[in-house]
Amino acid sequence: MSYLSDLVQREPAGRRLRERLQQPGILRLPGAHNGLAALQAREAGFQGLYLSGAAMSASMGLPDLGIMTAADVAFFVRQVAGASGLPVVVDADTGFGEALNVMATVAALETAGAAAVHIEDQILPKKCGHLSDKRLASPGDMAAKVGAAVRARRDILVIARTDAAASEGLEAAIARARLYLEAGADAIFPEALTSAEMFRAFADAFPGVPLLANMTEFGRTPPFTAAEFESFGYAMVIWPVSSLRVAAKAQEELYAAIARDGAATAMLPRMQTRAELYETIGYFDYEALDGLIARSTISKSRQ
Structure with missing residues (x-):
């Protein structure tokens, strides 16, 4: 039936995500950049989804530099979570400000339907985690944001993302992650690791802690499968921008065909x-x- 009729009596998304993470097997979270993509992912059998800041920004015609607002993200969350009914892990960038802003962001995104948010330890203007020259917040400042997020949530999970491995090294990223866990983070997202050995070493430092791996295309991480990430010790894996990349390429070809032919007929078999x-x-x-x-x-x- 339609999601409008299914909304009544639905268990909070954060609670459903927690229950799923207690079950065996890595949770595969494909990116869904709008409600239609979310429905197609659900049809394919996925149990959860991911909402990427890069995908949301690109959907708005913007670069992934922290230009969006929390209200923009809430708009996408309502689409993806509402249409699919699945738990959605949401990219909240740097939290859109300092501690009080983070609290407002977490409350707004949980109300919109998010099951989890991740906040990263970059400072503005933030960059895609797989680009160079990222600037990091101090560990203490980031820990304060994590604590603020935990203080503001009801059921939603708070995931702390650290971008420190690329600029400060793996041991520094591990030290930061320990501090974020002490501040109350439910899970850790080590961004832009570059080898199986790095993924394993990070996981070995956090036995029993849910870890999230990022399998983005065209980035620093080699192409691993979900099964490989599970063997490394990870509980979740995302493919953040894959759906948008495929859709954008198809749209590019469609517009080229219309400009060339004055018709979309050549694209009918792909529609x-x-x-x-x-x-x-x-x-x-x-x-x-x-x-x-x-x-x-x-x-x-x-x-």
Whole structure:
């Protein structure tokens, strides 16, 4: 049925994510950059989703430099979490400010439907974790943000991301992560690790702590599978921008075809049909729900 009818009595997203992380097997979290992508990922059988700051920024025609606001992110969260009904891990960049701003961000994103947020230890203007010349906050300042996030949440998980491995080394990233856990983080996201040995060494330092791995394309991390990340000791893996990259490439080819041919005919074999789209978005379920509500209203009015 439609997600509108499923919202009632749904267990909080953070609680559902915690329960899933207690089960065996790595949690695979593909990126979903809008509600339609979220529905398609759910159809493919995924149990959770990831909402990437880079994907949200690019969807808005912006670079991933911390230009978005918390309100922008909440808009995407409502789409992805609302459409899919799945627990969504959300990229909250640097928390959009200092401790009080982080508290407001966490509260807003949890209200929008997020199951978890991750906050990174960069300072503005922040960069994609796989680029060079990232500037880091002090460990103490970042720990204060983590503590503020934990103070503001109800059920949502707080994941602390550290970008320190690239500039300060693995041991410094491990030391930062320990401090963030002491501040109350539920999980750790070590960004831009570059080898299986680094992933294993980081995981060995945190037995029993849920760790998140990032399998982005065109970055510093070699192409590992979910099974390999699980063997390294990771509880979650994301493919943050993959759906957007594929969609953007297809759109690029579509617009080139229309400009060249004056028609989209050449792209028809690559298009989702109207019937397939309606099936994905539950078009007729919405119609049936609307009819049921109308019939119920008429019936009550005649009593």
